[in-house]
Amino acid sequence: MTKVMTLLALIAILLPNALPQKTTTPAKPVGTALLTGKVFAITKGGDVKPALLAHVYLFLSGATSGAIFNESLIANLKAHDVYEAKLKAVIDDPRLADDASYKAMVADLLKTSCRELLRDVDKEISDDQKLDPKLFGPAYTAETDETGSFEIARIKPGDYQVVVRGQAGSNDVLWVEKVTIVAGATKTLKLSSVAKACQVE
Secondary structure: OHHHHHHHHHHHHHOOOOOOOOOOOOOOOOOOEEEEEEEEEEOOOOOEEEEEEEEEEEEEOOOOHHHHHHHHHHHHHHHHHHHHHHHHHHHOOHHHOOOHHHHHHHHHHHHHHHHHHHHHHHHHHHHHHHOOOOOOOOOEEEEOOOOOEEEEEEEOOEEEEEEEEEEEOOEEEEEEEEEEEOOOOEEEEEEOOEEEEEEOO
16 A cells, blocks of 8 residues: 555656646626526527527616616507507508508508617617716626527626627517526526517518
């Protein structure tokens, strides 16, 4: 036994890297958290379409300008849903069953308004990022990979709204989700509920 120990000691002196080295993984900074997620859309046929290279934004909720963006976004989505419902009611009106050209015009209005809504969201995010991002822009940003996955590290605890903009299949899509971040924890999201989807032009 003594000879074996002496031999090991000699090996350790001559070849310091010969013995297994203890490795440590860097710890997350105290008081922060990790957010991972996957963003995708499910078609009417049941196919899963990942959000390829989509932009992920985290807006802090509460009494901040982030909350103003959140309220504005939700209000715009609700207003658009009401407008969209009215246009669909016109298309489905039996009195217009024989008026194909008028129905086509209304259907085109539906597509245009959807694209305009998404352009407005993109513009608002872009305008906020031109200002002081600590006060106006998203608190954190990331980009999804080819599978729709993303990761954001060192997030401060709090309530956030996750806003994702990108393509899924043949659609230009907006995803919106609320998330609470707890210090020291890892939160995993699956964003599949689409807030708005428009056919790519």
